[in-house]
Amino acid sequence: MESRPLVVVGAGISGTAAAIQAAEVGVSVSLIDENPIPNGMVGMNVPHFFGQSLPPGNESASIETFIPTTVALAEAEELGVDVRLGTCVWGTFRNRENSRLLDGPQVGLADTERSWMMNYERLIIATGARDLSIGFVGWDLAGVMGANGAHSLMNRSANLASRRMVLLGSGNLGLKTAKMALENGIEVVAVVDVSPTVQGDAALVEALRTEGVELFTSHTVKEAAGKNGCIESVVLVGIDDDGEPVAGTEKMVSADIVCLAIGLVPNVELLSLLDCELTFKSEIGGYVPRHDDRMRTSVDDVLVAGDAAGFHDGMIIDPDIARNQGRLAGIAASASLGAIGPTEAEDLMSEIRSEILSQAGAKPTEVHTGWKRWLGSFVKAGGQDVLACPCEGVTRAEIIGLQPPRYLEWGSEQMNRRSLQTQVEDNPANPNQIKRLTRAGTGICQGRRCREQAALLLAEEANTPISEIPLMTYRPPVRPLPLSIMWPDDESEQVRTEWPKWFSPNNKVLG
Ligand SMILES: Cc1cc2nc3c(=O)[nH]c(=O)nc-3n(C[C@H](O)[C@H](O)[C@H](O)COP(=O)(O)OP(=O)(O)OC[C@H]3O[C@@H](n4cnc5c(N)ncnc54)[C@H](O)[C@@H]3O)c2cc1C
Numbered sequence: 001m002e003s004r005p006l007v008v009v010g011a012g013i014s015g016t017a018a019a020i021q022a023a024e025v026g027v028s029v030s031l032i033d034e035n036p037i038p039n040g041m042v043g044m045n046v047p048h049f050f051g052q053s054l055p056p057g058n059e060s061a062s063i064e065t066f067i068p069t070t071v072a073l074a075e076a077e078e079l080g081v082d083v084r085l086g087t088c089v090w091g092t093f094r095n096r097e098n099s100r101l102l103d104g105p106q107v108g109l110a111d112t113e114r115s116w117m118m119n120y121e122r123l124i125i126a127t128g129a130r131d132l133s134i135g136f137v138g139w140d141l142a143g144v145m146g147a148n149g150a151h152s153l154m155n156r157s158a159n160l161a162s163r164r165m166v167l168l169g170s171g172n173l174g175l176k177t178a179k180m181a182l183e184n185g186i187e188v189v190a191v192v193d194v195s196p197t198v199q200g201d202a203a204l205v206e207a208l209r210t211e212g213v214e215l216f217t218s219h220t221v222k223e224a225a226g227k228n229g230c231i232e233s234v235v236l237v238g239i240d241d242d243g244e245p246v247a248g249t250e251k252m253v254s255a256d257i258v259c260l261a262i263g264l265v266p267n268v269e270l271l272s273l274l275d276c277e278l279t280f281k282s283e284i285g286g287y288v289p290r291h292d293d294r295m296r297t298s299v300d301d302v303l304v305a306g307d308a309a310g311f312h313d314g315m316i317i318d319p320d321i322a323r324n325q326g327r328l329a330g331i332a333a334s335a336s337l338g339a340i341g342p343t344e345a346e347d348l349m350s351e352i353r354s355e356i357l358s359q360a361g362a363k364p365t366e367v368h369t370g371w372k373r374w375l376g377s378f379v380k381a382g383g384q385d386v387l388a389c390p391c392e393g394v395t396r397a398e399i400i401g402l403q404p405p406r407y408l409e410w411g412s413e414q415m416n417r418r419s420l421q422t423q424v425e426d427n428p429a430n431p432n433q434i435k436r437l438t439r440a441g442t443g444i445c446q447g448r449r450c451r452e453q454a455a456l457l458l459a460e461e462a463n464t465p466i467s468e469i470p471l472m473t474y475r476p477p478v479r480p481l482p483l484s485i486m487w488p489d490d491e492s493e494q495v496r497t498e499w500p501k502w503f504s505p506n507n508k509v510l511g
Pocket of ligand 1: 009015033087090173305306316
């Protein structure tokens with residue numbers, strides 16, 4: 001089994017900074033990143049919400065374009081960091097009650113050919129954030145994607161084929177994505193926000209207005225439509241203070257892409273698997289790991305950095321916060337491994353902390369009221385018969401009605417009486433019940449597109465603050481892996497022969 005004193009997951013700004021900082025003081029580091037992402041994964045909307053309108057591409061082209069866009073990676077490699085690209089971390093494990101025989105803390109790794117385990121002494125999770133997705137009528141058409149997906153395709157693999165973009169969200173995330181789209185030759189036909197005022201940086205707004213971009217505040221999407229499964233037009237509609245569509249305000253715009261830039265959610269799945277304490281902080285994206293001023297989580301030997309520790313819109317303007325958090329985590333991990341003395345480490349860290357304080361900018365404000373407003377406006381403009389979990393084909397109405405997946409063709413009067421309302425009368429509100437009873441969240445995107453929608457719907461039905469809705473649990477593997485990669489051995493001839501027995505109507509075990 002492989003083993004490394006320090007493993008860093010995520011070679012973005014924060015993870016690379018952490019790895020460099022540790023390598024500089026002589027720590028042996030592995031820096032792991034799933035980028036460039038195989039086309040198959042991109043097609044499954046993993047890890048970002050890429051949508052279905054990717055141009056034909058090839059992975060080697062992505063590798064060629066990926067490394068030069070991440071300048072710091074070259075520096076890390078020069079310092080001797082063991083950089084593993086195209087390698088995902090699908091699980092994190094440590095010794096606990098039910099895993100006492102485990103040979104120390106480990107991460108599960110996989111590339112397109114194999115899966116293996118790596119031991120670590122210290123682990124830094126720098127996995128960034130993912131797109132918040134909330135569905136409107138037509139959001140399952142090719143051409144709908146998230147800001148992170150679009151950013152990744154424009155910057156890292158330079159293969160976002162689109163001509164006319166409608167952008168949802170006027171925070172810095174939306175404004176910056178719009179600016180980036182313009183720089184990539186994409187026309188931005190509308191920036192839309194449910195709020196009555198533009199949310200982001202005034203200078204960015206001015207820059208977009210100068211380029212002729214129209215901003216639609218107090219508006220939402222009524223529907224996106226098109227032929228052959230691809231978006232061709234989007235109907236926008238004005239909304240009042242309650243999110244109700246205002247008659248006579250509909251406007252159809254022609255577009256081939258709708259980019260959801262309404263929020264980012266910290267990627268905490270690997271931290272959750274390790275039972276790192278997560279607390280709900282709406283202002284930085286929801287559930288985030290508790291950490292101290294050295295970026296150490298509640299679990300010994302596990303640190304966090306960057307957007308995974310909490311995303312706020314100001315970070316889009318100043319990504320140096322993520323870089324500095326990475327440096328802090330790198331120093332803290334190195335000091336705990338004995339590679340740097342405590343006084344020197346503390347001096348370096350206090351310098352970085354003051355830099356972070358000076359970069360902090362405006363205090364972030366809570367985001368879930370805005371997320372709720374987007375969901376409410378989509379419901380009022382387009383109804384509840386909209387897919388919430390595209391992987392498993394579960395609509396919002398089916399989540400509210402706690403209905404079993406349609407493909408089971410399993411209905412009954414008793415089932416029809418079931419709903420989130422009846423469920424919360426008997427049990428504390430928990431999205432795991434939604435997962436178990438409807439299968440929303442169990443598909444190949446691993447719930448990345450439905451988790452927040454399910455939590456918001458549950459909070460609404462249970463009349464409970466969103467902060468009191470627990471996190472839907474994560475289970476390894478957190479990336480969709482073929483069984484042949486998880487375990488390369490094939491079944492024996494005897495097992496293969498006996499398989500059909502399990503599905504026989506006379507099977508005594510299954511009944
Ligand atoms: C629209 C937009 C514009 C931006 N503009 C800028 C800009 O101008 N300048 C700038 O510096 N930054 C920019 N950013 C980045 C932004 O500022 C982020 O705050 C910053 O990237 C955070 O860095 P990070 O290291 O925390 O996360 P990220 O940069 O997101 O890196 C996380 C990495 O972890 C990897 N990862 C996640 N999970 C796994 C796993 N299980 N296994 C393996 N790998 C995994 C991901 O592939 C990713 O590479 C922009 C982002 C967006 C969305």
